[in-house]
Amino acid sequence: MRQLSSRAAATLATCAMFLMPGTAARAAEWPQQPITLVAPFTPGGTTDIVARAVAMQLQQQLGQTVIVENKPGAGGTLGAGIVARAKPDGYTLLLANVGHTAASALYKNLPYDFERDMTQITTVADVPNVLVVAKSSPVNSVSELLDYAKAHPKEIDYGSAGIGTTQHLSAELLKKQTGMQALHIPFKGAAPMMTDLIGGRLTFALDSAASAAAQINGGGVKPLAVTSLERTRFLPDVPTLDESGVSGYQMSTWYSLAGPKNMPPAVVQRIWQAVKASMDDPVMRKTLEGMAANPGGMDPAEFQKFVHEETVRWTTLAKDWDSND
Template sequence: MPLSLPRRRAAAFALALTGCASLFASAAHAGDWPERPITLVAPFTPGGTTDIVARAIAVQLQQQLGQTVIVENKPGAGGTLGAGVVARARPDGYTLLLANVGHAAAGVLYKNLPYDFERDMTQITTVANVPNVLVVAKNLPVNNVRELLAYAKAHPNDINYGSAGIGTTQHLSAELLKKQTGIPALHVPFKGAAPMMTDLIGGRLTFALDSAASAAAQINGGGVKPLAVTSLTRTRFLPDVPTLDESGVPGYQMTTWYSLAGPKDLPPAITDRIYRAVRAAMDDPGMRKALDSMAADPGGMEPAKFQAFVHQETLRWTDLARDWDNAN
């Protein structure tokens, strides 16, 4: 039987009250957050740059938020397994992702992903920006980029490069190098940067484009030779290493960004709380020292600007990933 006008008004009023109560409850919950430990998923193996950045920012978040932050490594499929865990988590701020630029292209390279990095994730802010560095094994008979390109073209069937997985920054960097130079090179994916570096040192790989942070120890120890960095300007952390742009690959640019992301529909109040905690961390002397040790520049981009940045990066790297996918 249809409701009378007064009853319809009463029902609508009750529904509005219910909505307001839910809104106030959500706001109160966000205001109390965090009330228990936070899990920060690092989607690669321990020892690589993503893991290093995750552990550095976890220490700062603990200090800023007054709650334990647990780094949980979930490697596999170029970081998409860990990202999938976060995408499926409740949007309550207790499960976060240490993402990187590789996640922007993963939708092309990994078929049937159960999530979309833009659509199903809340992009919070950047944590660090790190240039990659082109490195070769110490026994490879090349000492600069031009010699490497000549060597690759003279040995087209013997050239390979390593990465921490399909769609990772090492993979994208190398494919961009191949696209701009025309050199042949077989991609050998690993489950993280650490095992990749082990094979490069052992001479089983020709080259790699690893992050400056991850490669620094082996560069300093003489295990690998640095030929060029991927930023348009030289990094203060490797001032004697030229850029690819000045080494005969004009216009080459690739900087690895690391960021925090959460599940879709993360409450704005929690997103802002995390962003403000990261901003405060960027001014902390301990975090600055940690970033310097990783050859990283500080992050802290505003959430709205970072969301737009991720969209542009997704368009850029998706095109490159699609070219690679079609060729393979």
């Protein structure tokens, strides 16, 4: 009787293994259907640009259609929430960025936690931000901006793609390090924010170099400084904030792939390997170079640790902020 029970148990265990969607057998077959990559901001911004470049590469590496869906709103948390609630089978992914690591500290009653409730897969790109003002602005340098802010303490404002986004984080870090007062004006994306900046309805913005590139080249905005500790090859004549007197200022916008919690490890590894391989693709390299971006490809375990460090960094700083200022 015991022998029969053992055989029955073994049979049931084997059947269960093949029925479970997270098994190695199922992962080896993945992907068997189109993959959705959620870009949680409006079309035209850096997140959207990166998402489409990544989608094209994943499509080539995985041999399956990858569809980019823009789900803007609430500083990128709306799109992240959609992915967090999705089935953890690898068919719904998020093009995340640094701003998601601060979201839990900035949004009340957020239905998910980016660090705990998402599967962190890998980095895709790392891009410096650039401090820009409208072409019509009387400000032509960081020191002039700080002097202007002191002279007009209640008239300074800055734009962002939403609370907790890279533009918001960059500006609040600048405020903290300089003591500058400035009102935060959140938008639903970088593109509408840039429209208001060019129109003179905002004092300044700290947008990613990739997103601001067209307006810088077209003369719509003036770059005052970049946020990396070293000058970027994209804007070699533009000083860093550190060079401009904001000692030690450093901020970059990293982009990554994430998915719902509890994705099969084999699927995570497959996606990571695809991203890593894409970093050597000439088309992807050209895309990243055009954005002044450093290539990604960090392994999942290392990236999970990095996300934790970034979460601690930004949530600690966020305690000093009023998210409605």
